[in-house]
Amino acid sequence: MKYVSTRGYGADAPLDFCDIILEGLAPDGGLFLPERYPQVDAATLASWRDTLVREGYGALAARVLALYVDDIDPADLRSLCARAYSAAAFGSTDVVGVADLGGGLLLGRISNGPTAAFKDMAMQLLGELFEFELERRGERLNILGATSGDTGSSAEYAMLGKPSVTVFMLTPRGRMTPFQQAQMFTLTDPHIVNIAVDGVFDDCQDLVKTVASDLDFKAAHRIGAVNSINWARVVAQVVYYIALYLRVTSAPGERLSFAVPTGNFGNILAGHIAREMGVPIDTLILATNENDVLDEFFRTGVYRVRSSAETSATSSPSMDISKASNFERFVYDLLGRDAALVRRLFAVDLPARGWFDLSGTPEFAALRERFGFVSGGSTHADRLATIRATEADAGVLIDPHTADGVHVARSLLATDERIARPVVCLETALPVKFAETIREALGRDVELPAKFRGLESLPRRVIDLPNDPDALKALIEARLAELAPSASDPGDR
Numbered sequence: 001m002k003y004v005s006t007r008g009y010g011a012d013a014p015l016d017f018c019d020i021i022l023e024g025l026a027p028d029g030g031l032f033l034p035e036r037y038p039q040v041d042a043a044t045l046a047s048w049r050d051t052l053v054r055e056g057y058g059a060l061a062a063r064v065l066a067l068y069v070d071d072i073d074p075a076d077l078r079s080l081c082a083r084a085y086s087a088a089a090f091g092s093t094d095v096v097g098v099a100d101l102g103g104g105l106l107l108g109r110i111s112n113g114p115t116a117a118f119k120d121m122a123m124q125l126l127g128e129l130f131e132f133e134l135e136r137r138g139e140r141l142n143i144l145g146a147t148s149g150d151t152g153s154s155a156e157y158a159m160l161g162k163p164s165v166t167v168f169m170l171t172p173r174g175r176m177t178p179f180q181q182a183q184m185f186t187l188t189d190p191h192i193v194n195i196a197v198d199g200v201f202d203d204c205q206d207l208v209k210t211v212a213s214d215l216d217f218k219a220a221h222r223i224g225a226v227n228s229i230n231w232a233r234v235v236a237q238v239v240y241y242i243a244l245y246l247r248v249t250s251a252p253g254e255r256l257s258f259a260v261p262t263g264n265f266g267n268i269l270a271g272h273i274a275r276e277m278g279v280p281i282d283t284l285i286l287a288t289n290e291n292d293v294l295d296e297f298f299r300t301g302v303y304r305v306r307s308s309a310e311t312s313a314t315s316s317p318s319m320d321i322s323k324a325s326n327f328e329r330f331v332y333d334l335l336g337r338d339a340a341l342v343r344r345l346f347a348v349d350l351p352a353r354g355w356f357d358l359s360g361t362p363e364f365a366a367l368r369e370r371f372g373f374v375s376g377g378s379t380h381a382d383r384l385a386t387i388r389a390t391e392a393d394a395g396v397l398i399d400p401h402t403a404d405g406v407h408v409a410r411s412l413l414a415t416d417e418r419i420a421r422p423v424v425c426l427e428t429a430l431p432v433k434f435a436e437t438i439r440e441a442l443g444r445d446v447e448l449p450a451k452f453r454g455l456e457s458l459p460r461r462v463i464d465l466p467n468d469p470d471a472l473k474a475l476i477e478a479r480l481a482e483l484a485p486s487a488s489d490p491g492d493r
């Protein structure tokens with residue numbers, strides 16, 4: 001399997017999997033995708049069901065990944081998937097599970113990882129892939145990122161104990177939930193550097209962009225990223241759509257739908273890819289919160305990015321986006337993989353005027369029929385009501401992001417007979433991460449899962465930083481100099 005950019009780079013000389021996973025964007029500013037999606041038939045799905053039941057999620061992941069990865073030996077792929085999806089990290093070798101919410105809805109439990117958000121499903125694998133590839137090349141990587149909470153902690157737990165990787169993670173000071181802060185700041189590994197910036201999340205992201213655009217600094221200090229646009233993260237997420245399909249169905253050809261709370265179009269992109277591979281997924285229900293860039297596109301055909309002033313801070317904060325960084329990949333498929341057209345939309349039209357309009361095109365008209373997408377939005381009041389109702393009716397406590405998905409799935413199911421049931425609503429985080437909203441909904445506190453007890457009282461390590469790129473560069477240089485002695489010792493596992 002070879003890879004090309006959505007804007008055409010690599011068309012005449014496509015790249016290998018390991019060439020693209022240590023990079024972010026393609027050199028032409030596009031996103032990498034495989035040249036085609038491998039196809040799976042009913043017999044393959046049946047044998048995968050067997051693998052999942054007998055050998056666990058990690059073994060299934062290795063089989064799915066093998067369709068996308070030519071340049072890692074299958075035996076190595078199996079052992080790195082086994083490490084990524086261990087019972088130690090995910091509570092059991094099942095990794096994912098299903099709960100019944102009633103009324104044709106199921107909950108797809110994909111947040112059983114170390115940081116209680118679905119991002120662990122991708123990050124745990126990315127950590128293993130990075131370590132494998134960096135060791136093979138004899139290189140090191142310094143990850144610089146910004147987080148509003150979930151991505152940063154997931155990346156840190158994934159890179160923990162991997163000496164070829166050091167993580168510098170910027171957080172907006174005082175703005176993450178107490179649980180998110182405890183999760184990140186109690187890590188004391190010197191290769192994990194938590195930084196509290198005097199500013200909001202956008203300031204953190206701007207700092208990362210400024211420092212990463214200093215190409216000399218970036219090259220001299222081997223700065224990399226773990227963005228949601230990383231192809232390895234997307235392909236890792238394809239696996240849980242398949243695993244949930246296999247868990248929920250038993251006969252060949254049986255269909256189901258998914259409801260996915262989304263921000264950057266990362267999670268639901270993986271559902272689209274699973275569907276393109278031939279997994280019998282009927283409808284993909286896209287759910288946004290008040291930041292409805294994507295819902296607007298799927299309803300109207302107009303994609304309009306928002307300014308940061310237009311982007312509101314909601315009670316499902318991990319979906320508070322002004323533009324959807326993975327959306328370009330879907331548009332590429334929607335437009336028949338026309339790289340020249342995608343380049344015009346994303347490199348010319350969007351920068352020039354902030355929107356493009358596909359409403360009059362035959363591709364947009366056929367979107368539902370061909371790609372199975374429907375969409376809807378949710379508000380703070382909807383989230384609270386859904387958290388309450390799901391607890392009262394099904395005895396299941398869900399987090400506010402998951403509630404966005406459940407709300408939209410329920411509303412659409414009530415009015416749209418074409419959506420095949422069951423609908424699996426993806427649980428993108430556990431309620432403990434967003435305890436304040438749960439308290440607001442239910443009037444009581446969330447019980448802390450056993451594996452997180454005691455976290456809040458551990459010593460913390462976080463460095464305060466002014467909103468200043470030079471201060472950030474100085475901090476990175478100083479820490480890398482401190483780590484340097486162990487960097488010259490290849491045996492420091």
Ligand SMILES: *Cc1c(COP(=O)(O)O)cnc(C)c1O
Pocket residue numbers: 117118119150151228261262263264265266267268318319401402428429
């Ligand atoms: C990241 C995140 C999302 C949004 O996922 P995308 O991949 O950006 O679509 C939703 N819910 C939670 C809890 C998250 O952490």
